[in-house]
Amino acid sequence: MTTVVDLRSDTVTRPTAAMRDAMMRAPVGDDVFGDDPSVNALQEKMAAMLGFEAALFVPTGTQSNLCAILSHCQRGDEYIVGQHQHTYRFEGGGAAVLGSVQPQPLEHQPDGTLALADIEAAIKPDDAHFAKSKMLALENTFWGKLLPFAYVQQATALARSKGLVPHLDGARLFNAAVAQAAQTGSDARAEALRIAQCFDSVSVCLSKGLGAPVGSVLCGNREFIKQAYRIRKMAGGGMRQAGVLAAAGSYALDHHVDRLADDHALARRLAEGLQGLDGVNVDAPHTNIVFVDLVGAAKARAADLVPYLKARDVLTTGLYRVRFVTHLDVDAAGVDRAIAAIRSFFS
């Protein structure tokens, strides 16, 4: 381990020795011919875990969401989405650029949800003036927040009742599941299944908190996955001996789900360590992401915080808000160093 505490994202994790071992031993074949046993095993495992007929291994979460949107929607259709969701804001406008699918972005409520009344009002009547409202995209976790399960049920039921297909960008679905399990006293796998079953399709990142080097998995029914498979090929995502990567994903699903609770505990430790600082707002994190908002007089110094921390070997990002993400490759000592560095900036 280097001495750098890298809290920029949970994407920075390196595969563990045991994960590399699983990758090295993975049987492989040409997945474009459907011949890669490790890819097939990962797809079957994820589909079974989340209660879907089929699944597709894709290189990135961005391509996974693109495959989902372009499979559910045709040219001239639209999808309803939050202003700050990844599928709208952070994917280069791919659905519009590559699929001529129009996004209908909505403002978020403070808890990250989209108000049911806003969703309902955004659904267009069947009229030649309008794009056809076809899909509702939710994201869970959203900026580290667990969406309330009752809300997920209501929003997806509303979408269905209006003829829209609900899709979940579950890049961090297992973080949501672990947080929800802590509330209900149930098990993370049961909660992941419960959340996923509210949707027609779900995309999950393996390369975030689960700690795999590459990849996402898109789940849905057989017909949908057949369509997504075409889009993935068109988007250049047909991979060959991808089993070495899929094996890392399968390993992560077997060994790295429950341990996400450790990342959540470290995020709480970080947030608690920053309590009482003047000019700093820190919300109690639901999962592994801590946002630090500078307010009042401190706001003027916001641009200096990230480089200040970097000079002290604590890495973070601050595109919209300063963000610290805990993961497999940080420990309590690293978090305590980050706390000390942040506190020294304000002292």
Ligand SMILES: *Cc1c(COP(=O)(O)O)cnc(C)c1O
């Ligand atoms: C990371 C992420 C994605 C996709 O990520 P890639 O970097 O393309 O793998 C999608 N949605 C959310 C919410 C994410 O955090």
